[in-house]
Amino acid sequence: MNLVILGAASSFYCWGNRLKLKPVALSHNLQKKADLLNQQYKPGLIKSVKDDELGSLYAAAPQYHTLFILVSLDSQFDKNTDIKASFEIFVVKSFPGIKNISVKLINPGGLAITIYNVPIAELDRYTERLHKSIFIACQSHQKNATRKSIKLGACNYRLGADQKKVYQLAQSALALSQKSVLIHRHRLALSNNQDVLFCSEQVINNIKKNKFILSFQPVFDLISGDIIEHEALIRVRHDTYGLLAAQYFINQVESKGDALILDKAVLSQILTLVMAEKSPLTVSINIHPNNWLSDEFWDWLAMKMDNLNLCSQLQFEMSEVYFCKNRERLIKTFNIIKKHRSQIIIDNVKSSENIAMLIDYEEVRGLKLSYELVHLINEKTHNQKRIKEIVNAGKLLNLPVYAVGVETQKELRILAKLGVTGAQGFYFSKLLQEFTQAVFH
Missing domain, CATH: 3.20.20.450 (EAL domain)
Incomplete structure (x- = not known):
């Protein structure tokens, strides 16, 4: 397989006044609705990171992790509501700087969300922001929705991690948050020695x-x-x-x-x-x-x-x-x-x-x-x-x-x-x- 270099001329990046820049439209690689009846792990629930989902390409950039989150919802939705699409909109709007976010509907009471390329220092902040976003989405459908009716279990991992281990840790984190009256989100990290190098x-x-x-x-x-x-x-x-x-x-x-x-x-x-x-x-x-x-x-x-x-x-x-x-x-x-x-x-x-x-x-x-x-x-x-x-x-x-x-x-x-x-x-x-x-x- 040889590398072929083709000349390409392009000048569409010259944008003039710095304060009049239009934000670049996000390219959201949202996956098809999951055909899952319960929260049993199945291959493909946690996607391997593709080349266009890789993080920052700068040598100076810190290490990035992918954040996989299981969400349990105790809310009622109108039968005509496209739940997956509704949550996609709210979640994507909450992370304007993230290029790739995946949302899957597990069942009417559960979601599986993947946020790619999250700086390690921001993992807890992103988990908190996601909980808030989902709460706002639930309120738009059910005015009396409460924060405690939304429970999150998250697992952060590096490229190459075992998908099943990621899912199991997210499920364990979700169980911990469900058992707590005050804590509505919990995150567990896949340790380095579990990662595939x-x-x-x-x-x-x-x-x-x-x-x-x-x-x-x-x-x-x-x-x-x-x-x-x-x-x-x-x-x-x-x-x-x-x-x-x-x-x-x-x-x-x-x-x-x-x-x-x-x-x-x-x-x-x-x-x-x-x-x-x-x-x-x-x-x-x-x-x-x-x-x-x-x-x-x-x-x-x-x-x-x-x-x-x-x-x-x-x-x-x-x-x-x-x-x-x-x-x-x-x-x-x-x-x-x-x-x-x-x-x-x-x-x-x-x-x-x-x-x-x-x-x-x-x-x-x-x-x-x-x-x-x-x-x-x-x-x-x-x-x-x-x-x-x-x-x-x-x-x-x-x-x-x-x-x-x-x-x-x-x-x-x-x-x-x-x-x-x-x-x-x-x-x-x-x-x-x-x-x-x-x-x-």
């Missing part, structure tokens, strides 16, 4: 066979609406789980040899693509941590770039933690980057504490905020203060600040007011393949 050998073998695709996600200027740069994102074919984003396998690529294979494959494709482009582009690249200090990798990349006359600019994203810990050991790497007119973006920035030290590193040209700071920034005044401090510190060094993982217009408005230069994320619709579209055949 991906085989890094299969991932690397598929990379060797070119069974991967590259997409290019744009970073938009919040004033002009122009595309500032593109972040290259890899997804690797997995025999069981389809296309996997880097966050789902990168931690299992541990050996130096495998890390070298991964980044050489990605960089080779990127260099081929940018050489085919007539217009200059800035392409931002995440490389494996093992390769930042790898002489073999940088000698290889330097030779490749020496042989190419690039009109495009490459920039490499390095986490703030890694930079602070290894900056003195990275001198050779920095010199190679400067020699080839490339640059570095410091990402996963969480505070302004370390920004002043960047004054001695001219190859550093920008800062990317951590996803934790950006997520629900419109509701978190403390994070707004921290972002403003980062923006002000960046201005002293003429370093623009970018936001990742932007999901809503409310987040975007606040970020613009705080002085953030650019942003990327699911708010801006699907991944932009500005100059390529990769397909399998």
Whole structure:
């Protein structure tokens, strides 16, 4: 199976005034009504995550879990009411930043709901919000509905988890909430040792066979609406789980040899693509941590770039933690980057504490905020203060600040007011393949 790269021209992302953006319509992959008579587990009740249901594709993003919830309802509904459709509407409206939500009707008194790509720190918040949403939906049909008549049992899990174990834990959580007079929702986590880990050998073998695709996600200027740069994102074919984003396998690529294979494959494709482009582009690249200090990798990349006359600019994203810990050991790497007119973006920035030290590193040209700071920034005044401090510190060094993982217009408005230069994320619709579209055949 070969990777075919097709040129694709598209410019529909230029949107002008930042305060007049129309929210991107959510694409809800809602499943067909379940043909279940009771709450007995059946295969398929808990869906495996598909490639279009994978979470944030940013290297700086935190780990995401999927949240599976069983709901018990003690409410009366009109026989002509489409219960499933009614709850779908209320649930989807309650989570405008979530791309994929599944709602199944188990029986007139029960629902099975799956919310994909939930940040770990927000699991309890999402469960609480879901209970409130279902309560409001019940009130719209039955005015005397009470919160205690709605019981939730939730289980959060990672990609690859055993579906039956997930269901059993959700059922146990539901039983706990049903036994309590005061607690109406309960959540149990599928522990890490119960998760199915991906085989890094299969991932690397598929990379060797070119069974991967590259997409290019744009970073938009919040004033002009122009595309500032593109972040290259890899997804690797997995025999069981389809296309996997880097966050789902990168931690299992541990050996130096495998890390070298991964980044050489990605960089080779990127260099081929940018050489085919007539217009200059800035392409931002995440490389494996093992390769930042790898002489073999940088000698290889330097030779490749020496042989190419690039009109495009490459920039490499390095986490703030890694930079602070290894900056003195990275001198050779920095010199190679400067020699080839490339640059570095410091990402996963969480505070302004370390920004002043960047004054001695001219190859550093920008800062990317951590996803934790950006997520629900419109509701978190403390994070707004921290972002403003980062923006002000960046201005002293003429370093623009970018936001990742932007999901809503409310987040975007606040970020613009705080002085953030650019942003990327699911708010801006699907991944932009500005100059390529990769397909399998």
